[in-house]
Amino acid sequence: MxxxxxxxxxxxxxxxxxxxxxxxxxxxxxxxxxxxxxxEPLGNIPFYNEDIDVEGHVPAAAAALRAATKKADTLLLVTPEHNGTIPAVLKNAIDWLSRPYGEGALKGKPTAVIGAAFGQYGGIWAQDEVRKAIGIAGARVLNDVSLAVPGSLARFAEVHPKDDAEVVKQIKGVLDAIAEARCMAAP
Structure with missing residues (x-):
């Protein structure tokens, strides 16, 4: 494989x-x-503005994000939930990846969304908003790939997710589902 x-x-x-x-x-x-x-952290990318998205003058952090996305076979977005919705830095990254219109780095890219949040639902509202945004931006959304970890601050206060057997099992399921989706899309 x-x-x-x-x-x-x-x-x-x-x-x-x-x-x-x-x-x-x-x-x-x-x-x-x-x-x-x-x-790298998405905070280094300036807010999307068509005035600075000019060929040959795209900010370095935005250009690096686009290049890395184009090179990847699959994109996995890991998101918290901010006030019941998508964090600004992730939305900004999606905006950069959606351009140029109709030909952005997200076009046709198999993309999954997972995450952890403090609340009792594990950030599912934010994950749904991210799926909506990336779908509109042109990604091939892997709707069947999901993982929402509720109460993450308490759950991971003493234990890293890599040491949480239940989370590791779910991670392996996410990786298997991404691999399956990629195989189904291959010519």
Missing amino acids: PTNNILILVGSLRANSTNQQLAEAIALNAPVQVDVIIH
């Missing part, structure tokens, strides 16, 4: 973010044929 390159974008800027930890757990549990790359 060929290697699957998964690029992870984390929608949190916090140094000890439970979503960053979840991304790290995914990288640690990826099978041999899966290369997982966690993209």
Whole structure:
């Protein structure tokens, strides 16, 4: 089976973010044929503005995000929930990836959304909003791939997600579902 390159974008800027930890757990549990790359923090990317999205003058952080996304076979967005919706840094990244209109880096890219949140539902509202945004932006949304970890601050206060057997089992299910979706899409 060929290697699957998964690029992870984390929608949190916090140094000890439970979503960053979840991304790290995914990288640690990826099978041999899966290369997982966690993209640099999204806070370095300026807010999307068509005036600065000019060929040859795109800000370096935005250009790097686009290049990494184009290179990846699959995109995995790991998001917290901010006030019941998508974090601004993740929405901004999606905006950059959606351009140029109709030809952005997300076009046709198999993309899954998972996450952890403090609340009792694990951030499912934010995940639904992210799926909506990436679908409109042109991604091929993997709706059957899901993982929502509720109460993440308490759950991961003493234990990293990589050491939580239930979460690791769910991560392996996410990786299997991404691999299956990628195989089904291959010519």
